[in-house]
Amino acid sequence: MQSSPPQESPWPQAGPAQRRSRDVAGPWHSEAACRRDEAGLFFAPSQEPTAARLSREQAAKSVCARCPVLLECREHALLQPEPYGVWGGLTAAERRVVLSRRRRREAATGGRGADITRIA
Numbered sequence: 001m002q003s004s005p006p007q008e009s010p011w012p013q014a015g016p017a018q019r020r021s022r023d024v025a026g027p028w029h030s031e032a033a034c035r036r037d038e039a040g041l042f043f044a045p046s047q048e049p050t051a052a053r054l055s056r057e058q059a060a061k062s063v064c065a066r067c068p069v070l071l072e073c074r075e076h077a078l079l080q081p082e083p084y085g086v087w088g089g090l091t092a093a094e095r096r097v098v099l100s101r102r103r104r105r106e107a108a109t110g111g112r113g114a115d116i117t118r119i120a
Contacts, residue, residue: 064089
């Protein structure tokens with residue numbers, strides 16, 4: 001019986017070379033880990049009980065935690081802004097907090113030196 005060759009991990013490793021090639025090869029979402037999971041994990045069904053929502057959001061965040069494009073996804077959701085779902089490891093409520101902090105920081109600095117690549 002022949003043994004099969006070792007399987008590569010289905011999760012791409014995000015190194016500097018891959019980040020450069022992604023810019024040329026296509027949009028960031030083509031490498032998103034969530035593309036392998038059901039959308040229902042990232043978006044709430046109607047009238048979802050609180051305990052179920054918290055459990056689902058935690059499961060979605062664990063997928064995000066191993067995603068090579070987590071930061072690109074998060075920035076997309078913050079810049080759109082995406083009103084629903086888990087994006088870049090943040091829920092809609094968490095993204096509202098981040099956006100509020102950014103607005104306060106920009107107001108305090110008069111818009112000077114605002115760095116949109118910062119997460120919080």
